[in-house]
Amino acid sequence: MNNLKLLTKKERDCLITIGDHEVDEFPLRLIDLSDMLNVRPPTTLNLIKRLEGKKLVLHVKGMIHLTNKGKSFYHEIEENHRIIETLMVTYGMDIDRACLISEQIDYLVDHDSIDTMFLKLGKPGKCPHGRTIEQIHD
Structure with missing residues (x-):
């Protein structure tokens, strides 16, 4: 079980941005990540150092990669986001607003709460954006 609450919002955003680009060639x-996060390179470097200290990323020869632990955190945040977003849309919230709100809390919600939402939603296979929701936490 990951402890996502160890992350700040900025660290979460950095981790998600890196994870979203892991499939790229x-x-x-660092400069690309700075542009994507819309912050200056020294700020991004500080974020990377904090994530390295938490063993979530590697910064080698100017390239940034998620560690296995970082990939696990990334996937958990993504799953949380999709389940929270699905819950909000199910109860009538606009999809874009649900996405924005989910982004603010997806790294803070505990496993039991996410599992309860998932079960109460009937174990949905996809979020409102059509992305796969893989499974409930073990």
């Missing part, structure tokens, strides 16, 4: 560089 080339890993992210």
